[in-house]
Amino acid sequence: MTSDPYGKLTFDQTVPRSLAHRQAVGEVFVTDSAPGPDGDFLVAVQVPRAHSLWFDRLVPFHDPFSTAEAARQGSFVVLHRYFGVPVGLPFSLLRWQFRVHDLAAYRDDERSPLQGVLRYQVNDKSKGGELGDLTLSGELTIGSSTAMSFNGDVVFFGKADYAALREFQQASKPPPDPAASAVTPLDPALVGRRDRRNVVIGDGERFPYVIDTSHPSYFDHAYDHVPGPFIVEGFRQSAVVAAVRAGELPSPVAAVLGCTTTFGSFGEFGALLECSAEVTGAAGGRVTVAVELHQYGKRLASAGIELGPYPA
Template sequence: MTSTFPSTAARGHLPPPGVELAFEQTVPRSLAHRRQIGEVFVTDSAQVSDDDFHLSFQIPRAHSLWSDQRPGFHDPFASAEAARQSIFVLLHRHLGVPLGLPFSLQRITLRVTDPQAYTHDGTSALQGYVHYRVTERRSKGSDVVGMVLEGAMEIGGRPAMTLSAVLAFMSQEDYDIFRAFQRAQKPVADARLTPARRLDAGLVGRENPRNVVIGLPGPEARTDGGPDGGAFRCLLAADPHHPAFFDHEYDHVPGPLMVEGMRQAAVAAACRAGAMATPHALTVGCEAAFLDFAEFEADLVHEAEAGAPGPDGRVPVAVVLRQFGKPIVEGRIDLLPDAAPLPPSTARAHGV
């Protein structure tokens, strides 16, 4: 997960001199592709050249999803969601992309460059700045059909994260034809969802059971992925009424939900393989290539396999999401383990 975008340290603090970004209010929810005002995290934006954009964000301290973790650190995935929304804002507010025009993230990559930037004192909200640069535009006639963004994030004056995103655009008519063709190639009509029980929250580093999005097929199910190796397999098993993942209606499984499933499967796989002593870890890297749309009518299977920890302690976990036997998302999650032990009650309950 490398990027050619220059580091924050090399460019100075964000935003640059002369650019003032506020934290007084959020941008209009339509710009961030959110229906609920409380799910909008971008607070301001500015364009400084044809290709350079600066944005500010703040995550609510009591957010039902992003504050659901043990004290000590903010969740880097919360700032990644703010960075995702920032892409929508810069496209619509500054690049003239019409609201409602279908487009998709084909690939996302992020890497936490300074985990200490996410230190949480228990009282401060997670807020910071994002700088995006458009490094590539692909056109068909006068229409932009693709774009590559490289980004850097600063939190508390520290270079916190680097990001990249590959976008694809199409007209509503082309999108409708494309989706209809895709679904016609799949056995959607004959598909059946396997009943799955969600994993206990403590096993994936969560506290609120509603925020668990993966599960096992049946009360007696067993999986691979123990100390002897092999992939850990589980099913997407999210609450379909979750206010963050299902903020509005979708015709396919939302990308942020699938990525959270990747993260939780990675945590479970790393613990089962002995690569982490506890499920409490900071997510310090994510790479996801979206190869196809995932349909709601059929099982979405996660396969996660942990690698050996790196010199800095990061545990890489390869994750593939499959539907109808074909890969939908391929990627990797990097975890930085927390040395703190499981709560005694959780450890006893699961034989840890």
């Protein structure tokens, strides 16, 4: 990596929204990209200060989840610009993992947007020139600090193959369940939020999802399944509530220090989608929570969430 990762990149405007898989320009966090010196790729990102979701917090720190979303968008920019993946090709993110290494780098100076440089390495597992599985890994630099590392697996489908897959999956869906649209969101303070619109779970033996397709960020564009970033936010909120109720986390105002998610199947609209969360460890002020996604009596995805306090 170059000694000055900012040197090649600008933060003057966003990339075309289609490259980041967003409909609203205000939801695009990637501003520039360039090939790196060692077969890697550099991506500049900036998160707006007044974003309705990512500014909804109770501490003077930017949300690490916002940079995980920026890294997700940046991965698509890299794949479209440098690997020939056509825009609009269906995909599935099978696994996504990140770890925060320097939470202090996220401190909000209340003057500047959060911005940094992502560095990606891509392992293309495709064979015979056909698109298939790709693994991405990298790190986020904020200022002079390595703030986060991440890696993930994504698979792309031909449009006809994806259409056939979804037709097969949806053909076996039961009729819509009225309970899916009747979930009352938790109080925002219980999940470290201020705005009820950004609460994505309700209460119960398991945490049911509150699916509001009018949400401008989680449902930025039309989906034929419940989107992954929305599901992962539910993982985070479920983990926070479970950890506080177990007496292992003193406050719901906590940082996500690590997150590993694995997806096995799509979450469908029109049916109750629920999260289970169980504390699996606590030491040194950090709490680990195992989370699972359930629908139709099946486990669709799982995650491990590590929570901890913000610096004083």
